[in-house]
Amino acid sequence: MRWCLITKVVAAMSSHSVRLDKFLADAGVASRSMSAGLVRSGRVRVDGTVVRAAARKISPSSSRVELDGNGITELPVLLAYNKPLDVVSTMRDNHGRADLSRVVPASWRGKFHPVGRLDADTTGLLLFSSRGDLTQRLLHPKHAVEKEYVADCEDARGCCEEDAVPTPRRCWRSNDAGMVSCDYGSS
Template sequence: MRAAALLLVATLLAAAPLAPLGLAKGPKAKPERIDKILSQRFDVSRAQARTLIMHGKVTVAGAAVRSPKDKFDVDVDMEVTGLRRGTSEDAGPPRPQTVKSEPTDIKFSSLLLAYHKPVGVLSTLRDPQGRRDLTTELPGGIFRRFHPVGRLDADTSGLLLLSSDGDLTHRLLHPKHNVEREYIATIAWPRPEDFAADPTLTPTLTRVEGAAAPKMAPSGSLEELRERLAAGVVTTEGTFSARVVDGEEGWRNTKHGENVGWVQLAVAEGKYRMVRRVLMNAGHEVLGLHRVRYGGILLNDLRLPENEVTEVPQEMLGWAEDLLG
């Protein structure tokens, strides 16, 4: 019996040998998404990492990674084309080439691209102050063929189109073609009677750049705001109107906080900070602004994550092709 017990212990020890005393290994690190590993190791943005992956530029064990969501050990060996390594052992981690030229062979054949711009990114190709702009966030090869259609302010998020056709860009931007841009604005919106008793409930008396100081109290209802915007609102740039699609008064809405409402509206011009000026002069300061549509292209239909770019599929381009005539 004793011999059998000793044999069992020996068998167990052979099957699961113990680590040397004092050298027991901790739990192995969990696998991470490949886009995260690539971003951290090569010091590129997550958007750039995902673009490299989707264009077959990242290989592991000789096979191209197919999805940014694929998970690997954080120390996985990978090969990435289009990146420049340091010139010496102490030169730091591999660095990307200037985004203006890399990756060089990313090609899009569509008439339009769609970019889901985050807050904080400038809609310019190069910022002299070194702030985040389109070339820091998107593959540089895009700009050999495409250019932005107008701009979104740095503090506005949402859909920004990139065009490969100068004539189309002109038609998309010119007011005579009546191409709507649709936004969702988070706005200061207390009850008018509360505002009359205490104007500090809303910051609408704060001057917005380029906007005349508002002369009216906040709208008493969504319908009243609809009428104000449809009739036209005077700003320092002229009188502009907007079409209200939907919205909710501040005292009915609890999602964004007390005295804060929202409105979804469409305009047919894209002058600098125009939506903010119009709403400001209609009695509502804009606290947040997000563009959800440009012409016939809806951001939700594209299912495009923030800070990503994609081709606009052919089935969404009929209206743009009609615009070209």
């Protein structure tokens, strides 16, 4: 199985207040500017009341938002993908290589984007998110989300270019299988 839906996500993401147009865009209703138009046209209700101000702040965890009478949920969706060898971690590759557009079901394209990257010659877990703010939270160093990588190397000689490899603050052997964990800090 290459795809798996992850239903439990970072709960703290829904405790903040957010602009109504951004909420609608993050929920996949429309782009932010189109969402603002939907609000201005009176098609959006918050807690049963028509709202025409796209900049109105709402609390995603407690506000009930409806578009044309249909409830909108903000919960981000994460998909786990077991990326195979020889697939580049981009939705479109201009060089003719196999890319993610060939493996992402057509109905999901435009709704999900990859969280990070794996090299074409690497296999493993690649997350896809429906929300840009969740992707930012997972990737930006200021949030210090721990990432763990395991590499099997054949005939490894241990040669690294100093300029190409970030210097970790500390590294430690995680287990006897050769897993090494590194803390790069927040920069």
